[in-house]
Amino acid sequence: MPTRSPALVLLDLLNGYRVTQALYVAARLGIADRLATGPKTSGELARASGAHAGALRRLLRALVSFGVFAEDAGDRFALTELGALLRDNVPGSLRAGVIFYGDPRHWKAWSKLEESVSSGETVWGPRAAHAFFEMNAKDPEGAAIFNAAMTAFTSAVDAAVVAAYDFSRFATLVDVGGGQGALISSILRANPDLRGVLFDIPPVVEGARARVAGAGLTDRLQLVAGDVFTSVPPGGDAYLLKWVIHDWDDDQSLTILRNCHRAMPADGRLLLAERVVPERIDQTADTQSIVLADLNMLVLTGGHERTATEYGVLLDRAGFTLTRIVPTPTPLSMIEAKRA
């Protein structure tokens, strides 16, 4: 096959937001769930979802070109392996993540990337992650979209985290900023002797309650609401923070890490599950997802994705020693530290 010219390669790259929006509309219209029972024509799908038949067919054919749906000669569309991930409420579903990316809140924020690159501040201004989470607090629909997306993204990687790191040597694991509890629930299911504490802001903990009860973990998982900038619950011998430190600048991160330090026993372990930025950027899909997540932190929260060296320095300043970084087969790594 002839190589694609640089111009065509660059034009391909430009398509990113169109693909995002196409996936978003398919997710919103529930197309994947409507195909769960078998292939359907674009007319049937349009009637069921209230869309314009001709326009929906164009959307579906666009997504066929990316392998999200398959089309047969009879204008019938079917799920593929990728399309199946757009179903709702199935294990591994990424529908909530797609809706978060395509939602006008997120998409409008990214339309101001140029402002962030000029100012070095988030699109909400200098108050950074506080502004993002305060805005969420005033916008229950936006918060629900965010929390559901975190749960979906975490569910896509939690098996890899559980397999890569041995949690069985701990008695009590505190998941700080643990969201709706997807990760700690998976870890507890895989480690039957482990107890857990899920710590997050009050509305998120409330939202986690029903899920935890549904997972049959109420006797081993305690839910605690609070503010990580004030204190974190004592009593754990390991403190896990997944996608928390990356939301914050170095000063804010130090406050959080020092609060964990204060809550921990002398031989406790701190575990940061984060995307570690390679010291030198390569062109793998994992690296691309890490550096784009870093831009997302610039735009939305004022945090950073950090390199191993940067994590080492930050941990050192908070009174920890980085002991090792355990990779997983996903862009997520487990950064392990002990009290210095």
Ligand code: SAH
């Ligand atoms: N660990 C989860 C969620 C990551 S998103 C996961 O990986 O899926 C960051 C989390 O930090 C959110 O759940 C958010 O509600 C929580 N958070 C933000 N500010 C907080 C605060 N001041 N105190 C406690 N948790 C906070």
